Amino acid sequence: MTRYFTDEHEWIEVEGDTATVGITDYAQAQLGDIVFVEVPEQGRDVAKGGEAAVVESVKAASDVYAPVTGTVVEGNAALTDDPSLVNSDPEGAGWFFKLTLGDRGELDGLMDEAAYKAFVATL
């Protein structure tokens, strides 16, 4: 398993041909209290950099982009009942959706954890 990060503060963990996507701890801290998450439906095709989900804090709505192209196989149903999972466990139980990878080559442009930490340190 390998975890990658985007400069839009999504993480993607790849296992074989599938991957799990969420937002980073940095992102959830910036957003504050999460009150609603809209995850994509199973079977939806998402494009790298395209809108894939919506996360709403008390104050604002934000789009979550797909880190890579693929087909959604599952949205995290637990977020419907408890959106605050994104605050309490953003890089674990607060994941947003799983997809099958459309183009593994797209992973090459993403950051690894060390690079992402260095990137966040500059913000």
Add this chain to the structure above:
Amino acid sequence: MTETLAEDELEPIETLSLPLDAWHRANGARMVEFAGYHMPIQYEGIMAEHLWVREAAGLFDVSHMGQLRIAGPNVVEALEALLPADVAGLGEGRQRYSLLLADDGGILDDLMLARLPAGDPLGEGEGAFYMVVNGATKWDDMAHLRERLDDAITLNLLDERALLALQGPKAVEVLDRLVPGVAALGFMQAGAFDWNGAALWISRSGYTGEDGFEISVPEDAVEALADALVAEPEVKPIGLGARDSLRLEAGLPLYGHDLTPETTPVEADLGFALSKRRRDAGGFPGAERVLGEHAGGSAMKRVGVIVEGRQPVREGALVVDGEGAPIGRVTSGGFAPSVGQPIAIAFVPAALAVPGTDLTLLQRGKPHAARVVPMPFVPHRYVRKGAPK
């Protein structure tokens, strides 16, 4: 991930710092630009701060707002020519919510007006008034006032004073401990007090729906006063984020969002701000239009709505009819921590402004079911004492 809805209005001009800037940062605030100033948006989190205010007491820094002192000959008549309030009937130490109106009756700002007592702490001379206006509009307000007030009337921006708000059910016991006597004030009453040699002007008012106080304090004493207040176990510092969710739950309109120059007092459901004597006599800007709407109703009306589901519907969403055509709009909206679901303020055709009416709101192409409900969403807990308003 990118924010699609800005949470504040960025000003293109230089952003200024207020007297408590370093204090906020030292207390862990996240700062944002608001109304031209660096302001605290939150400390520990909007949800926790919001609920703390409803249960205990929260300290807000609202020093970005404009504190004005207006004095001079015929100042009562001069103010009545600009506001629909019964200024003449406002006793010393009494405060009232009012509106600065344009000649067509549109709302230029909403404000608090108090009559200062003789020997007031804010200036020399008698018969003066104290006005608090919104931060984003204060320069325009001052230009508007200066242009229309006689030259003999002085208009001073009290920019050497900070403004704190202490809000919540425990605010009175905390503040009376530090400033004995404030508990005797009733809602919308104000008075001069001393704290460690600092001349304070305190009103029992606020914009959260809770009991509480607004405290005008010399800027060189504000940090010590803020320290003294948060040293009390009932008090935590609260950011602008929770101030907004609290005022939304209280059903209170926000200038620049729910109130604009295109909004009239009757449309905005602020008929209570039209004093009876002024309704009878008129003589304020836009009186013909405003009084016509007061008697016969306005086409649009500000209402509160409860949104079904969990997703907040925010400012800018449309109210649509059965065919999807726009018939109104949401002017404030968000998740209501004390209600536990999304709520909003919307302007709708008057025929739909009836509690129980079902509405459809359209946000980013997605319909949301909503229902008109009476405001406030959370009951006000003002402490009224003494003479009737």
